[in-house]
Amino acid sequence: MMLVGGSVDKYDRETSQHIVAYLDILGIAARMKEGYEHQILAMNKLHNLYTHSLEKRISMEGYSDIQFKIFSDNIIIVKKLSEQPEKRLLDIRALLFCVSNFQCLAVSDSVGWLVRGGITIGELFINETMVWGEALLKAYDLESNSAIYPRILLDSNLLSQIGSDEELIEFVGQDFDNLFFLNYLYIQHFGGRGLKNGFQMMLDELNGRYSERIYQKLCWHMNYVNRELNRKNEKKDKKYRLFIESL
Template structure:
């Protein structure tokens, strides 16, 4: 039986899983780079990074997934066949890899995922699932996380119950506010997964986490005087530390130091006048 797919010639809404993604702080990056004469440099870097990493979203010609990019905004969609298990697993894993790869370059993203009617072609993205995914991204995510809306959570719960297994590599986490989100750091377990040298594989994972830590520390230092932005990277740093405690408890140096994640008041001194 032919798989469901978006028809370029005859637009029709299909039940789909849709993800909307936005790069955190990108508007300010554009303003800053153009004011300092570095607009073309930023444009070139962003173009390179998106081209380099977008293939992990729709990795091969056999995938029915579609992608639409507008600079820092991305919409990814997969039409759903049968119970949607394979499409859900595919989009979660692929989006996690994209999020992880950008984070290693110092670009942190937020996003939302929803399920519903949707259509996409070269010229248009359309449907209530897009509106719901965008709402999750712009109003609910807040931090550099990609959250699942209630419909997606319910679908995932059905799959867990029906197949008696958790999503691949435990990629979904539940935040303190109850929101389900993609734990993108689990992507490190995909790198060289078939490597026969366990020590080499372990070193690769540690190096990737060290790079993630380095980029986060840069962001925490850069934005320490802007509490609204800084708080978003504190959230991501806490997620990083949680992941390290869970999978690399002996590697204490992988964690981000607590003094970077706290803001203490101080008394007034003569130096303040």
Template sequence: MNNKINYEQRIVAFIDILGFKQMVIESEKDGNEEKIQSIDKALEFFKRLKSKTYKYNELIDVEEDAQKKGIENFRIHELLEINYFSDSIIISVKIEDEKINEIFSTFIVSIASFGNLLIKNGILIRGGIDVGNLVHKKGKIFGNALIKAYTLESTIATYPRIIISKNLLEKLNYPIESKKDRYPYHQYLERFEDGCIGFTQLTILQVMDSLDDKIYMNHFKGDKASTLINTKQTILNGLNENYDNPKVFNQYKWLMDSFNNLIITNDKTKYKKIERLVRYYDFFYK
């Protein structure tokens, strides 16, 4: 009998749903299960992504960089695995070294889309992503890559953001030296003030801002202005509901600053967002 453990090289994301314990308490107390149900609904996104018949993520299909490199190289439905328990979500994708940049692109877009679905319902996430040996099959998930991703999330990420490990970045075409070498994921990643590299649940709003209105509507189920306003309201609600809870309040304050730094071409909408958020912030700190 062969009991040998067969590790695979996989990119893995360990994602923590912030405030999950309180969501459960509230759902039991007042019967309001909206947020809990919204998490399950968002996870359906990944289940659809694993289906061969799923109309593939148009955020990748419309990317000029992806089209030049061949859209088929960005398909991950046969490589993707996902598990979740309590407040933790683990998503991994098997990699082939020669296509790691393509696979990572779709992986990032998928997590960014998932994060956006959650923030619409006032749910924040924090996570870490690494690459390495991993066993991820139904009922089994373990490996050094998972340990490192968890460590990133629990000790480094700190705020509602997804941090990419140095180990993974060294295997990617990052940073780019010329535009022709760019992959879709490049527009999602940023270097934060503390030196970490990653993205937030808000980054996709900046990426999507340049897309055709019809594609934008289809993905976000709303126009650009209403999507931005709804996201802004989520942050304002978080600030308002947690002004006596500094730990959570600071999470929303950090996200507010990230929101204000988004590059949005709709000047009128952007101006209104900044103005209202700054006034709100000043109200609490004067």
């Protein structure tokens, strides 16, 4: 116990098992350096992303205690996990659905932003003041050192708990480099128009001024979206496929 300015701290904070997503919205730092109106627009878009990502809080089981922390272009989305196996899978599903909804909204024509990140399961403490724990470090490491493209990587701790659950497996995609990422479009159907318009918003914002690294990220997003639309019952709407000119 410690006294600081007469206040007593009982040292009663402890970490517990959480599923943790650490997200980075690509390009926000550049938007902050633009004019005041652009900054305000970006800030409000980000806040609306948060609001609408939780719109299923009432109707979906497990949504009520999902927590967000937003600082600049980084977002943490976390949920405490139950010790009961069946409830634990529902907790994992709720978090994956929430993050998928966030990413679907981000890349659509309501926003037009790319998202990168990592999701893991591990020890964490979170309250209104602080976030602390190994799980946060692991999720951050996935985002900053491994994700590279606009994908949200899933680590081995999470994959082992998903196991062979038929519904949760649908959230898992395997990339060309054998890393596993969140297949966020699993939750979306007949969204080709919004995805194409969102991609055009990204291209319009860049106005042809993008480096090879940015071009690679755009191509990854384009290929993922087109592949998923082809895999679903949206093969007839070829006019909604994403396209970008070669460098």
